[in-house]
Amino acid sequence: MVPLAALLVAALLLVTGCTSDKGEPSTTGQSQTSGTIAAAKSLRIEVRSSAQGPERAFNAKAAAKKATPNMERFLRRYLTVAFLDPGQQKTGWRDLLVLFDGSVKAAAKRDLDSLSLGSGAAEVKSVQPDSAKASVLFLYRGSRPAGATVKLNFEGSAEAEKGSGPVRLQSVFQVLSTPQGWRIAAYQSRTGEAG
């Protein structure tokens, strides 16, 4: 079982990390179980994207198409560490917080309950993704995306000690392109029943 899990981790690394054209670190942390990896593999994100750029000679459709795969990898990474890997809580959500710009990291640490499974993760054994949808508007500077607004909705089913129930995220992220990859520089986020 362990070698199989290791293989799956390696496969997921290839899918989510190493193929990133901005060198996004891997989605997977050492805490991940084979259940987490399977859940991450079954995660499908429906991304609708558009782009905003210079008024003249800008092909918005082509620009959006070009930037979407990398953003999709980033969102996959986010949802995996925030929802599909409850073990992240034991690491202090290290792999999640790295996805935030330094200017909001302290706030994100405070708002973990509205950005992830948060304190509820302790009782969660696993989460299966049901639906993930993102609407993205890229801002182009020159030939590269410099920023984006992402409206992200996620629904999943969590298996906990006491039974099972839904988990939800409804967020708007303002993300920034950095040498390390996309980073969240501002957010408005809700989780749970009211989401």
Add this chain to the structure above:
Amino acid sequence: MRRPLAVVVAVALAAGVAVAAVAASNYRPFAASAGQAVVVQRAHAGAAAPSFNKRITFLVIGSDSGAPKFGRGGSAERGRADSIHLVVVDPVRKQGIVLGFPRDSYVPIAGHGTAKITGAMAFGGPPLLIHTMERLTGIHIDYFVLTSFDGLSDMVSRVGGVQVNVDMNISDHAAGANLRRGPQRLGGAAALAYARARKSVPGGDFTRSRHQAQILLGGLATFQRQTKQDPARVMKWLAIMSDEVKTNLPVGELLRLALMARGFPPSRLRNVVVPGAAGNAGGASVVRLSSSAYPLFARIRAGRYG
């Protein structure tokens, strides 16, 4: 008889066990079996924008060049600075000041003696104007933002106009302004006219400088209102800015500042014009800054904007 009794006893026992189980489950709600619907995640909400731990100062410049639509050729960077504002923002205390300088302010310009401040940019581009302003005020400038007549009017048009409380009736043929007093949405042409009207308004260049700052603050309020309705408008505004202004702000910092600006109350930015008086130098009309300008600069350096 024994058999029915045994059945009754068995039923009673079963019923007792069932009741006990139900009772037990009532006392231990978290002992439900896996698969039972429970609340795993309670409702939470959170929001954050970039935080800055020090104040930031911009030099906002309106050039009289680089505006083909208005018949003004050349590059905006080598034109004269028609509109000059220091925007000092303290993100921690959420306060600041928009400090306007009359373009004819007669000040020392490195390598050019004493001259109208408007000429500093024509002599040496934004760097020389920044140097002149820093030497005059003692206030460090972090970034400049430069636009032209075309840039201002196009930017305002593309964002759908800005809300401004026009503080006087203005009919100024030279500026193309014909405005009634009162709060209103100014389109691109009207905003530019309000920013340019000088000859027909009491206070001349001083009033014009205050009106220009009103457009800046109206733009901030409009940005906040639009991005509250649709957060994706942030990217649209930044794309428009990229087309219409020149700046030395790195794009990442521009984005962080724009996100911070969404929560900065425009009412906490004071609109002040540097005090001075009309004078004459070598036959040219100039503005000589009054002695009270220097204590004003000192207060701003000390973080006092009130």
